[in-house]
Amino acid sequence: MKAQIISIGDEILIGQIVNSNASYIAERLNEISIDIIKMSVVADDVERIKTELADAFKNVDLVLMTGGLGPTHDDVTRNAIVEYYKSELVFNAKVFEKVTEFLKNRNIIVDEIHKTQALVPKIAEVLPNSSGTAPGMWIEENGKILIVMPGVPSEMKSIMNDSVCTRLRTHENLGKKTTVRKTLLTTGMPESELFMKLGNLNDLLEGAQLAFLPNQFGVRMRITASAESKEVANDLLLSVEQKIRSKVGKYIYGSDNTKLEEVVARLLFERNLTLSTAESCTGGLIASRLTDIPGSSSFFERGIVSYSNGSKVELLNVSEEVLQTYGAVSKEVAEQMAVGLRQSCGTDLALAVTGIMGPGGASINKPVGLVYIALATENECKVQEFRFGEDRLTNKDKTSQKALDILRRYLHGIDE
Amino acid sequence: MKAQIISIGDEILIGQIVNSNASYIAERLNEISIDIIKMSVVADDVERIKTELADAFKNVDLVLMTGGLGPTHDDVTRNAIVEYYKSELVFNAKVFEKVTEFLKNRNIIVDEIHKTQALVPKIAEVLPNSSGTAPGMWIEENGKILIVMPGVPSEMKSIMNDSVCTRLRTHENLGKKTTVRKTLLTTGMPESELFMKLGNLNDLLEGAQLAFLPNQFGVRMRITASAESKEVANDLLLSVEQKIRSKVGKYIYGSDNTKLEEVVARLLFERNLTLSTAESCTGGLIASRLTDIPGSSSFFERGIVSYSNGSKVELLNVSEEVLQTYGAVSKEVAEQMAVGLRQSCGTDLALAVTGIMGPGGASINKPVGLVYIALATENECKVQEFRFGEDRLTNKDKTSQKALDILRRYLHGIDE
Numbered sequence: 001m002k003a004q005i006i007s008i009g010d011e012i013l014i015g016q017i018v019n020s021n022a023s024y025i026a027e028r029l030n031e032i033s034i035d036i037i038k039m040s041v042v043a044d045d046v047e048r049i050k051t052e053l054a055d056a057f058k059n060v061d062l063v064l065m066t067g068g069l070g071p072t073h074d075d076v077t078r079n080a081i082v083e084y085y086k087s088e089l090v091f092n093a094k095v096f097e098k099v100t101e102f103l104k105n106r107n108i109i110v111d112e113i114h115k116t117q118a119l120v121p122k123i124a125e126v127l128p129n130s131s132g133t134a135p136g137m138w139i140e141e142n143g144k145i146l147i148v149m150p151g152v153p154s155e156m157k158s159i160m161n162d163s164v165c166t167r168l169r170t171h172e173n174l175g176k177k178t179t180v181r182k183t184l185l186t187t188g189m190p191e192s193e194l195f196m197k198l199g200n201l202n203d204l205l206e207g208a209q210l211a212f213l214p215n216q217f218g219v220r221m222r223i224t225a226s227a228e229s230k231e232v233a234n235d236l237l238l239s240v241e242q243k244i245r246s247k248v249g250k251y252i253y254g255s256d257n258t259k260l261e262e263v264v265a266r267l268l269f270e271r272n273l274t275l276s277t278a279e280s281c282t283g284g285l286i287a288s289r290l291t292d293i294p295g296s297s298s299f300f301e302r303g304i305v306s307y308s309n310g311s312k313v314e315l316l317n318v319s320e321e322v323l324q325t326y327g328a329v330s331k332e333v334a335e336q337m338a339v340g341l342r343q344s345c346g347t348d349l350a351l352a353v354t355g356i357m358g359p360g361g362a363s364i365n366k367p368v369g370l371v372y373i374a375l376a377t378e379n380e381c382k383v384q385e386f387r388f389g390e391d392r393l394t395n396k397d398k399t400s401q402k403a404l405d406i407l408r409r410y411l412h413g414i415d416e
Numbered sequence: 417m418k419a420q421i422i423s424i425g426d427e428i429l430i431g432q433i434v435n436s437n438a439s440y441i442a443e444r445l446n447e448i449s450i451d452i453i454k455m456s457v458v459a460d461d462v463e464r465i466k467t468e469l470a471d472a473f474k475n476v477d478l479v480l481m482t483g484g485l486g487p488t489h490d491d492v493t494r495n496a497i498v499e500y501y502k503s504e505l506v507f508n509a510k511v512f513e514k515v516t517e518f519l520k521n522r523n524i525i526v527d528e529i530h531k532t533q534a535l536v537p538k539i540a541e542v543l544p545n546s547s548g549t550a551p552g553m554w555i556e557e558n559g560k561i562l563i564v565m566p567g568v569p570s571e572m573k574s575i576m577n578d579s580v581c582t583r584l585r586t587h588e589n590l591g592k593k594t595t596v597r598k599t600l601l602t603t604g605m606p607e608s609e610l611f612m613k614l615g616n617l618n619d620l621l622e623g624a625q626l627a628f629l630p631n632q633f634g635v636r637m638r639i640t641a642s643a644e645s646k647e648v649a650n651d652l653l654l655s656v657e658q659k660i661r662s663k664v665g666k667y668i669y670g671s672d673n674t675k676l677e678e679v680v681a682r683l684l685f686e687r688n689l690t691l692s693t694a695e696s697c698t699g700g701l702i703a704s705r706l707t708d709i710p711g712s713s714s715f716f717e718r719g720i721v722s723y724s725n726g727s728k729v730e731l732l733n734v735s736e737e738v739l740q741t742y743g744a745v746s747k748e749v750a751e752q753m754a755v756g757l758r759q760s761c762g763t764d765l766a767l768a769v770t771g772i773m774g775p776g777g778a779s780i781n782k783p784v785g786l787v788y789i790a791l792a793t794e795n796e797c798k799v800q801e802f803r804f805g806e807d808r809l810t811n812k813d814k815t816s817q818k819a820l821d822i823l824r825r826y827l828h829g830i831d832e
Contacts, residue, residue: 013452015443016629016638020434022457027431036429037464039457041438048453055471181430192529195488211460212488213427214568222427277721283707284700287721291699294775294808302727305693305703305719307712311761315718315731345727359710387523391547392710394570 001174003029004038004056008049008067008077009151012041021066021156028160032169033179033226034062044068049080057144061173064164067151069134071116077148078121085139087123091115092135095126099133124148131158138164143173178230180237184244185258186251187218187405194219197248208240216397217260218251250414253405260404261289267411268299274347275407277303278316278337280328281355281371285400301347306337316340316352327366329354331383334372338383342376349410350376353403355386357395369395373403375410417590419445420454420472424465424483424493425567428457437482437572444576448585449595450478460484465496473560478584483567485550487532493564494537501555503539507531508551511542515549540564547574554583561587594646596653600660601674602667603634603821610635613664624656632813633676634667666830669821676820677705683827684715690763691823693719694732694753696744697771697787701816717763722753732756732768743782745770747799750788754799758792765826766792769819771802773811785811789819791826 005022012019022039029036037060042048049068056063068077082089096118100110117133120126127136127147132155137148147164149156168174186194191214198204213220223240227233245252254263268275277287277300287303290296304315309328312318317340318333326332334354342350355371362368369388374381384406388398408414421438428435438455445452453476458464465484472479484493498505512534516526533549536542543552543563548571553564563580565572584590602610607630614620629636639656643649661668670679684691693703693716703719706712720731725744728734733756734749742748750770758766771787778784785804790797800822804814824830 011627012439013442013455014446015439015441015452016627018434018436018439019455023428023431023434025431026429030430036431037459038468039429039435041455043453052454183432190524192487192527193524195529196527201489209490211426211490212486213433214486216570222432279700282704283712283716284695284703284719284721287700288698288704288812291721291723292809292812296699297723300699301724302731303700303719303721303723305700305707305716305721307707307719308717311718314761345730387521389522389547391570393708396704396708 001034001062001171002037002060003034003062003064004040004060005036006049006052006056006063006065007039007041007151008044008065009041010043010074013043021151021153024153024157025064025066025160028165029064029168030179030181032165032174033177034168034174035179044074044076046076046080046083049077050084053080053084053146061143062145062168063147065146065148066156069148069150071113071133078119081124081137081139081146081148082121085121085123085141087121089119090122092118092120092126095120095135098128098135102133127159127163129155129159130162131155136163138167145171145173177226177228178233179224179226180230180233181222181224182237182241183213183220183222183256184241184252185218185220185254185256185260186248187253187260187401189219189248189251190214191219194221194248194251198244199247204243205240206236208236210240210244216394217401218253250409253408259289259292260401260408261293264404264407264411265290265293265296265299267408269295271411273349273411274299274301275349275351276301276341276345276347278341278350278352279303279305280307280312280337280353281357282353282396282399282403283307285396286351286353286403289400289404301345304341312337315344317344329356329366329370329372331372331385334374334383335376335381338374338376339381348378349407351403351407352376353399355395355399357392357399358390359392371395371399371402373399373406375406377410417450417478417587418453418476419450419478419480420456420476421452422465422468422472422479422481423455423457423567424460424481425457426459426490429459437567437569440569440573441480441482441576444581445480445584446595446597448581448590449593450584450590460490460492462492462496462499465493466500469496469500469562477559478561479563480580481562481564482572485564485566487529487549494535497540497553497555497562497564498537501537501539501557503537505535506538508534508536508542511536511551514544514551518549543575543579545571545575546578547571552579554580593642593644594649595640595642596646596649597638597640598653598657599629599636599638599672600657600668601634601636601670601672601676602664603669603676603817605635605664605667606630607635610637610664610667614660615663620659621656622652624652626656632810633817666825669824675705675708676817676824678709680820680823680827681706681709681712681715683824685711687827689765689827690715690717691765691767692717692757692761692763694757694766694768695719695721696723696728696753696769697773698769698812698815698819699723701812702767702769702819705816705820717761720757728753731760733760745772745782745786745788747788747801750790750799751792751797754790754792755797764794765823767819767823768792769815771811771815773808773815774806775808787811787815787818789815789822791822793826
C-alpha cells in the first residue's frame with residue numbers, strides 16, 4: 001500500500017515549526033510496511049487542501065492528513081473535506097460529550113466555540129482523541145482511505161497509537177510484502193572511503209538497498225530489505241549486515257538510534273572502569289554527552305574544563321615550561337593533561353583534549369581545526385593529532401565524537 | 417514571488433530524519449517576503465523528482481531543492497535535473513579544484529569518486545559550497561528559477577547565506593510588498609502568563625501579528641509586520657516591540673537567533689568580569705554552552721564537573737559533613753560549591769548547580785527535577801531552588817538555561 005502524508009499549516013510553511021509530525025507518522029507506517037511515496041505541506045486554505053488531496057489520490061490509496069482541526073477561524077481542514085467529498089458537517093453528540101468531559105477535567109469552562117469540535121463530516125467515522133478535543137476521522141470511499149488527525153503532536157500520536165496503526169495493520173488492502181530496515185552508525189571514515197571499502201555493491205546487497213547518510217558525527221549506512229515474509233526479509237538484512245561488518249566493522253559503533261556515548265557508557269559499566277575528562281577546546285561537551293546517559297555517575301568521576309593555562313597547571317599538573325615551549329595546543333600538553341588528571345583523581349582512564357576551534361586562535365603552524373586527543377590508561381598515554389574544519393560548533397562536535405570513539409576503540413581493543 | 421521547497425530523500429520519507437532543512441529555507445525566504453505555498457518531500461528517484469519539479473513549476477516561479485547531490489549511487493538529483501532540462505553533465509575543473517582543496521585540508525585522499533562532485537549540468541550556474549564538496553546550482557529558464565543545494569544542513573546553510581539569499585533579495589521578479597519579522601526571546605515565564613501580561617492584543621498589535629513559540633528554553637514571541645515600504649513595516653514592528661518590552665521586558669534576553677550564552681558572554685566582556693562554573697547535574701553543559709561563544713577564553717577561566725562527592729570535596733572544598741547532613745542535592749552544597757570554586761580560582765563570579773535529572777536518584781523529599789543554582793559574587797552567594805520535569809535531557813537544558821539567565825539578570829541588575 002502506498003501512502004502520502006499531507007500536513008496543513010501556515011506555521012510550517014513560514015518555517016516557524018519543523019514538521020516533526022510527518023516523520024513520526026512515516027516511522028510508524030514503516031513498521032507496518034506501508035510505503036510513503038510523498039510528504040507535502042500546504043496552507044490552511046480550503047482550495048489548496050482540496051487540490052492536494054485530489055492530486056495525492058491519483059498516486060496513492062492512503063492519505064494521512066494532520067492539522068487545521070482546531071476551533072478558531074484559521075482552521076479550515078474540516079470544511080475542505082466536506083467540500084471534497086460533497087458531504088456535510090453534522091453535530092456529533094457523543095463527540096461533544098467527550099469534549100465536555102475533557103475540558104471539565106482540566107477546569108476549562110465549556111463554551112460555544114467548543115461545539116465546533118463536535119462537528120464532523122457526515123461521511124467520516126470518528127477516531128477518538130484521548131489527548132485533546134479535536135477527534136480524528138477515517139473516511140473510506142472507492143478503496144481510498146483518508147485519515148485526518150489534529151496537528152498537535154501529542155494528539156496526533158494518541159490517535160495513531162489508539163486506533164490508526166491497528167486498523168491499518170489489519171486492513172484488507174495492505175500488501176503482503178514486508179520491509180525491514182537497519183541503520184549502521186559509523187564514525188571516523190568519510191562516505192567516499194566507506195563506499196570504496198565495501199567494493200561491488202550489487203554483490204554485497206543481493207537485492208537489498210543501502211543508503212549513505214553523512215553528518216558531522218559520522219556516516220550512517222541504512223540497509224533496507226523487502227520480501228514476501230518478515231523472516232525472509234530479516235535473513236536478507238542480516239546477511240547484508242554481516243558482509244558490511246566484515247569489511248568496515250571497526251568503524252561501526254552501533255545501530256539505529258544508538259548514541260556513541262551510550263556505547264562507551266555501556267562498555268565502561270561492563271568492564272567496571274571509571275573515567276575522568278580534561279577538556280580545553282570542547283569546553284565540557286564530552287562530559288555533558290557522557291552525563292546525558294542515565295546512571296553515568298557510576299563511571300564518570302569528574303570533568304575538568306581547563307580553559308585557562310592557569311587551570312591546566314593547577315588542576316592537571318601541566319608544567320609551565322611545557323606550556324611555554326610547545327603551547328597549550330600541543331601533543332605534549334594533551335599528554336600531561338591526561339596523565340596529570342588520571343594521577344590526581346585515581347580513575348582507571350583519563351581523556352584529554354586541546355585544540356583550536358576557531359574562528360580565532362590560529363597561528364602559522366597551528367591552523368583552526370587542529371586538535372590533540374590523549375587517552376591515559378594504567379600502562380600508557382597515547383596522543384593523536386587531528387585536523388577538523390573551520391566551523392567552531394562543528395569542530396566541537398567532531399572533536400567530542402572522535403574522543404569518544406578513541407575510548408570506544410580502546411575498550412574494544414581495536415587498533416588503528 | 418511564490419515558491420515551493422522540494423526535499424529529496426528516502427531518509428525523510430521513512431521518518432528517519434525530520435525535515436529541518438525545509439524550515440530553515442522557509443524562514444530565510446520569509447525574511448525577503450517570498451511566499452512559500454508548498455513544501456514536498458520525494459524519494460531519491462529520477463522520475464519522481466522530475467514529476468515533482470514539473471508540477472511545482474505549474475504553480476510557482478521559484479523552486480528550492482535539497483538533497484541527493486552526494487557522490488554515491490543513491491544520489492540521483494543531478495541526473496533528474498539533466499533529464500528535466502534536457503541538458504548534460506559536464507566536468508567543471510574549477511569545482512574540482514575546490515573539491516581537491518577542501519579534501520586536502522582535511523587529509524582526505526582525492527579519488528576517482530570525488531570527480532562526481534565536479535559534474536555539473538551544463539545549464540546550471542555553480543553556487544560555491546564553503547562547507548563541503550557538492551556545489552549548489554542556480555538554473556534560470558523562461559522566468560522560472562531552480563536552486564539546488566546539498567541535503568547536509570551545514571552545507572545547505574552555507575550556500576543559502578553565501579549566495580542564494582543575496583541573489584534572491586535583489587532579483588527583478590521579487591514583489592514590492594515588504595514583510596519584516598522579529599522574534600523576541602524570553603525565558604522564565606510560561607506562555608499563558610506572558611499572554612496575560614500583554615493585555616489586549618488588538619490594541620497592542622495595530623495590524624501586526626504575534627505568534628507564541630514555546631520550547632524547553634523559553635517562549636519565543638514572533639512579531640510580523642507588512643507594509644508597502646520597508647520603512648513603514650519597520651516602524652510598525654518597532655512600535656509593537658516597544659510596547660511588548662514595556663510589559664514583559666525583563667523576561668526578554670535577546671531577539672531572533674541570539675543565544676542566551678551569547679548575551680551572557682557579551683555582558684561579561686563589557687564588564688570585564690571572569691567566570692568559573694561548578695556543575696554536578698548538568699555535567700558540563702553550562703561550560704559547553706559558554707565556550708560555544710568565540711573568544712570565551714577571555715572571561716571563562718575554568719569549569720569543574722564535580723560528578724562524584726569526592727570531587728566536590730577535593731576540588732570545591734565542600735565539607736564532608738555538609739554533604740552527609742544535607743545530601744549532594746541541597747541548598748547548602750550548592751552554596752559551598754560556588755563559594756569554594758570562586759575562592760580557589762579567583763574569578764569574579766562562580767556559578768554552581770546541583771540537582772536530580774532523572775530517571776533515577778530521587779527520594780521522598782527530593783523528586784526528579786529538583787535543582788539548586790548558586791551564584792557567588794564578591795559580596796554574597798545567592799541560592800535558588802527549582803522544580804523542573806521528568807525528562808533527563810530536558811532537565812539538563814532547562815537547568816543550564818535557568819543558570820545562564822540567573823547570570824544575565826545579575827549582570828543587568830534585574831530583581832526577581
